[in-house]
Amino acid sequence: MNQENINDLIRVLSEVYDENSENTFVSLYANKKTYKKFIDHRIRECKLILKDDILKNFNKTIEDIKGNLKNFNSKSIGIFASNKYNFLKTISLSMKIQNTLIVDSSPYIRPLARIEDEWESFTLLLINSNYAKIFSVSTGKIDDIKKISSDIINKHKKGGWSQARFNRIRKGAIKAFLSDVVEELQKKAEKSIIISGPGTTKNIFIEMLPKNIKNKVVDVIDISIEDEKKLLKESFELIANREQTKGYDAVQRLKQEILKDGLAVYGLSETLDAVKNGQIDLLIIEKDYRMKGWICENCQVVEKGIKKVCPYCKNKTSEVDVIEEILEFAERTDANIEFTDSKEIADLGHVGAILRFK
Structure with a gap:
């Protein structure tokens, strides 16, 4: 397969x-x-x-x-x-x-596009001072797990090193371990990162991250190193809630652009024209909305309504969902896509977009 x-x-x-x-x-x-x-x-x-x-x-x-x-x-x-x-x-x-x-x-492709939008890929790190586990998560499943550990002595034994020297060596060993974890995280980091673990080690670790990686950290969870099942459940819920917020924020951004007569279109016809011209940066679609239309694959014309023959080239047409065709054009031009059940996008014609240019 x-x-x-x-x-x-x-x-x-x-x-x-x-x-x-x-x-x-x-x-x-x-x-x-x-x-x-x-x-x-x-x-x-x-x-x-x-x-x-x-x-x-x-x-x-x-x-x-x-x-x-x-x-x-x-x-x-x-x-x-x-x-x-x-x-x-x-x-x-x-x-x-x-x-x-x-x-x-x-x-x-519509169901796949919905999954891509609603099941955001993210990286989850569980860490303490000598053990780390990096989970790579996409479309609701764990794709990869990377374990990192270090044999760091936690207690000072009588004799030998002084307490102060022991503490210096231990801190150096922890810092070296955390640096190794930073290196591994950089290789695997998705757009969103969740950092988790007990105590203060996770906070020290975050301060060691390069700016471009630190900017991807969306939340920090305080949790036992042993409680992976609970951590994964909380992480999936957190990312799902973020996705709902993203849909709301996208609609608010669209409304602001419309008020400023800025980089925005809304409604079926204007959005279809913009996506065919490669203008769309962010496409916003009402989740379950469909519009019956037709397409001529020969000249790539899409319109709502029903026509058996293309009025431009006289070739046979195919009946389509116009929203599906807008999605396909958007994917071809690397536009971002956001599905939402907001009533506000329904009021704006069920579909709209933030533009790259006018």
Whole structure:
């Protein structure tokens, strides 16, 4: 199974499509516990609709997908395939997701984009004076753990060194250990870092961090070195709360830019124009909003409403969710994406953006 990093995968998926607007791509999001009945039902439905070469491609693509489902060991999985284009990408997901099977002229990326937005990657450090553990966390799961330890004497024995000399040597050993941890953390640091541990060592450690790494520290948790389970639970909750705050802050920033007649657009038409021009820095979308529209893959025109034939090049069009198409354009131009359930973004036309330029 060709396993992909979620960020890289979304970018790849956003750039592939059928130039003739044919429904040749199948996107499957499957929950391990419930997908079997669902996928059989959806396959039957799609076979009733698809005809001729498109049906043949669908059948072959489903065979490819089912072959990959044999190696399905995670809570959920995403599979994106087209037999016609010899295209197959998969990603294992650590959270439960809604079963979805979409047949379209391009891969369906919205659920992945939601996961990327809502399950922020972060680095968690648990540390005391002679032991450290670095957790690399992404999409709700621990990807990597790095353990670092040092054999530092904690008590002064009678005889030998004086107490003062012992203290100097011990402090030097602790500082050397913390320096080693700083070096390891620099290699693994995500955009957000949580520092945790008992006592004051974590605070001393933070002061040793280079400015660029220190600026990524979002919280400090006082906790026993033994209480990893509690720490992980608190860390996930903290990052989830930060994500909710980010959505609110993004909408407030958009409103301020609108009031200043600044770098902002809102509403479907203006946002679509801006994303196609590569102007968008931050795209803000109402979480569950959809808008029926059409796309001509030949000339990359997207509009709301229904048209069977492109009015510009006379080629066949494909029915789409316009929000999904805006997402794909945004991913192609490396825009940041924020989903929110704020009523304020609904009032502004369900979608808006902070611009790089006007």
